[in-house]
Amino acid sequence: MATHMHNSLASVTTTPKKGRVARRNDRLKNTESFSLRDLPLFATIDEETLSQLTLEAKIESYSPGSTIFRQDDPATAVILIISGYIKILRIAPNGDETLIAIRTDGETLIEPCTGSTDLYGVSAETIGHSTLVKIPVTRFARFLRDSASLNLAVMKDAKEKMTTLIYEIEALKSQTADQRLAHFLVKFCPHNEERCRFRLPYDKRLIAAQLGVKQETLSRAFAKLRDIGVRTETRDILVESVSRLKAECDVNSAPQGLLPRPNTPLSRDNAA
Amino acid sequence: MATHMHNSLASVTTTPKKGRVARRNDRLKNTESFSLRDLPLFATIDEETLSQLTLEAKIESYSPGSTIFRQDDPATAVILIISGYIKILRIAPNGDETLIAIRTDGETLIEPCTGSTDLYGVSAETIGHSTLVKIPVTRFARFLRDSASLNLAVMKDAKEKMTTLIYEIEALKSQTADQRLAHFLVKFCPHNEERCRFRLPYDKRLIAAQLGVKQETLSRAFAKLRDIGVRTETRDILVESVSRLKAECDVNSAPQGLLPRPNTPLSRDNAA
DNA sequence: CGCCGGGTTGATTTCAGTCAAGCAACGTGG
DNA sequence: CCACGTTGCTTGACTGAAATCAACCCGGCG
Numbered sequence: 016m017a018t019h020m021h022n023s024l025a026s027v028t029t030t031p032k033k034g035r036v037a038r039r040n041d042r043l044k045n046t047e048s049f050s051l052r053d054l055p056l057f058a059t060i061d062e063e064t065l066s067q068l069t070l071e072a073k074i075e076s077y078s079p080g081s082t083i084f085r086q087d088d089p090a091t092a093v094i095l096i097i098s099g100y101i102k103i104l105r106i107a108p109n110g111d112e113t114l115i116a117i118r119t120d121g122e123t124l125i126e127p128c129t130g131s132t133d134l135y136g137v138s139a140e141t142i143g144h145s146t147l148v149k150i151p152v153t154r155f156a157r158f159l160r161d162s163a164s165l166n167l168a169v170m171k172d173a174k175e176k177m178t179t180l181i182y183e184i185e186a187l188k189s190q191t192a193d194q195r196l197a198h199f200l201v202k203f204c205p206h207n208e209e210r211c212r213f214r215l216p217y218d219k220r221l222i223a224a225q226l227g228v229k230q231e232t233l234s235r236a237f238a239k240l241r242d243i244g245v246r247t248e249t250r251d252i253l254v255e256s257v258s259r260l261k262a263e264c265d266v267n268s269a270p271q272g273l274l275p276r277p278n279t280p281l282s283r284d285n286a287a
Numbered sequence: 288m289a290t291h292m293h294n295s296l297a298s299v300t301t302t303p304k305k306g307r308v309a310r311r312n313d314r315l316k317n318t319e320s321f322s323l324r325d326l327p328l329f330a331t332i333d334e335e336t337l338s339q340l341t342l343e344a345k346i347e348s349y350s351p352g353s354t355i356f357r358q359d360d361p362a363t364a365v366i367l368i369i370s371g372y373i374k375i376l377r378i379a380p381n382g383d384e385t386l387i388a389i390r391t392d393g394e395t396l397i398e399p400c401t402g403s404t405d406l407y408g409v410s411a412e413t414i415g416h417s418t419l420v421k422i423p424v425t426r427f428a429r430f431l432r433d434s435a436s437l438n439l440a441v442m443k444d445a446k447e448k449m450t451t452l453i454y455e456i457e458a459l460k461s462q463t464a465d466q467r468l469a470h471f472l473v474k475f476c477p478h479n480e481e482r483c484r485f486r487l488p489y490d491k492r493l494i495a496a497q498l499g500v501k502q503e504t505l506s507r508a509f510a511k512l513r514d515i516g517v518r519t520e521t522r523d524i525l526v527e528s529v530s531r532l533k534a535e536c537d538v539n540s541a542p543q544g545l546l547p548r549p550n551t552p553l554s555r556d557n558a559a
Numbered sequence: 560c561g562c563c564g565g566g567t568t569g570a571t572t573t574c575a576g577t578c579a580a581g582c583a584a585c586g587t588g589g
Numbered sequence: 590c591c592a593c594g595t596t597g598c599t600t601g602a603c604t605g606a607a608a609t610c611a612a613c614c615c616g617g618c619g
Contacts (some may be wrong), residue, residue, distance in 0.1 A: 105457045109537065113457045126449060136450055160435050173445045177398060178408055180452040185377045185385045187459040188499040192607070219566065227460040232607055234567055249566080265381065464575070491598065504575055506599050521584095521597075 049074075051148065054095050055121050056168050064162040071154045076146045083124070083139040083147070090135045092149040094124040099145025100217055103137050114224035116179070117142070117217065126173045127155060142217055190264075192228045196236045197263040199226060200245070204257045211257060215250040321346075323420065326367050327393045328440050336434040343426045348418045355396070355411040355419070362407045364421040366396040371417025372489055375409050386496035388451070389414075389489065398445045399427060414489055462536075464500045468508045469535040471498060472517070476529045483529060487522040 051057045051069050074097070077083065083094065086105060096118055103116040103124070115137055118124060124139050124147075159166055186195050199222065203213045215222065223233040237247055243263060244255030254260055323329045323341050346369070349355065355366065358377060368390055375388040375396070387409055390396060396411050396419075431438055458467050471494065475485045487494065495505040509519055515535060516527030526532055 111461060113461045115453055115456055126446060137453060163432050174398060177449055181387055181409060183456055184387055189383060189385045229608060501576060
């Protein structure tokens with residue numbers, strides 16, 4: 016995840032101002048260095064639809080910490096990330112912000128299955144500098160009807176996001192902060208490597224928010240992991256034993272193969 | 288929610304056996320008392336597709352506590368609930384079950400946007416007696432391509448489910464057990480009624496699982512609510528003041544209109 | 560310099576999980 | 590009809606996890 020694209024967007028990029036204003040609006044077809052095809056959502060769609068979409072797409076660049084849309088804005092655009100990290104969050108009436116997800120290169124901001132006149136339902140803010148593609152939702156909806164391949168891609172995308180949310184609920188309900196952190200870190204470790212190092216893409220406060228704990232708790236969780244060979248220096252992480260780290264994910268879980276599970280955990284037969 | 292349908296399914300229903308076996312397989316067209324049209328997912332689709340779907344649909348009836356599918360079963364069918372309550376859950380390798388959602392009359396079990404050969408990803412079990420409609424996923428996928436109205440309905444359904452999951456994550460991350468219970472109860476209160484009574488559709492253990500707490504914690508949460516006029520007798524609930532209950536949802540949240548929020552809660556500008 | 564912002568650490572409190580007991584309602588089988 | 594076990598639910602005492610409050614460190618940077 017989070018593999019940065021190496022498209023030279025030099026012709027589009029200009030130094031972003033502080034505001035949350037788009038830096039440049041440009042028909043994609045004019046910026047040869049980037050193609051919608053590079054976005055996973057459009058990787059498998061038909062050529063015809065792709066070029067039509069390209070005509071409607073606009074590139075916008077946002078400066079750090081700016082709001083892309085608010086949860087009660089009408090959803091007027093389908094938005095994808097060319098580069099950058101975006102916070103998806105819910106803001107309570109009292110101002111409390113709850114992080115829902117962090118999206119990055121190549122991902123859609125929200126599911127593009129928006130039925131045209133809905134609200135976004137969530138808020139989106141940039142973390143660092145970000146470049147986005149926007150496509151008017153009404154246009155997008157038409158292509159969705161006409162192109163089976165686009166349609167399929169959108170459904171796949173929705174299903175994927177749904178799965179991610181389900182895993183997150185599972186983690187929140189069943190794991191401790193330490194386990195969630197272990198899981199989080201494992202995701203950054205390349206497969207089949209026992210020892211690995213990497214750099215966290217955003218700061219600890221955000222990681223804490225993603226794991227659903229306070230910053231201090233996260234800090235202590237990291238401290239515990241030090242004992243099992245996880246060295247940290249601000250954002251640089253060195254995992255000395257991935258398998259040891261993975262073991263930490265299910266600490267306290269007697270695998271109990273087919274042992275006589277006393278009785279079914281969740282009760283049965285209770286409908287009205 | 289949970290409004291029971293009053294379709295007489297007498298011609299289909301037989302006394303279910305203990306196993307998790309379907310009681311009757313029947314072409315829907317033969318059971319005049321029920322129409323796919325009654326299911327919200329199909330409420331707005333074109334007549335042509337509806338009748339085609341009807342040809343493919345089978346009705347199955349399950350006894351309490353039986354497994355409908357497991358999370359690593361290949362998703363062979365799109366399944367909707369005619370009546371009953373169904374647990375959607377994830378089962379960890381060690382046997383721990385985490386409740387993801389509870390679905391009921393008229394709802395789809397999983398999002399029908401399955402790209403044919405996937406796994407279900409979650410497990411589903413009946414709570415009480417349940418009657419389901421199953422449509423082979425390959426057939427369904429074809430109708431999905433051919434019918435714009437069905438396609439739209441499926442996307443709406445997916446988006447709705449996604450929204451629900453997001454709210455749940457928000458609740459798990461930002462609310463205490465008591466607040467979550469208060470929210471949960473409010474959902475059962477008819478609008479514009481200050482005093483109301485209702486019956487919980489399933490037992491306390493399940494409610495606890497849904498709220499992400501242990502049964503004992505839930506019991507204590509109910510005990511606290513007694514003090515503000517929420518009377519409970521097993522599954523029968525009497526809320527003496529809905530507004531008082533709603534207030535309990537955001538206890539401890541200084542509404543702080545436009546007060547000088549010290550600094551933005553989640554940090555900004557931290558991308559790689 | 561001094562003053563951030565990001566991060567850590569410690570002391571304390573609060574919340575929820577755990578372990579254990581108990582009770583009322585129900586069903587079953589002698 | 591009653592002893593008995595079961596199930597759903599509650600309560601109490603205790604433990605443990607995470608939030609809270611607070612201090613502090615350290616590396617920019619105006």
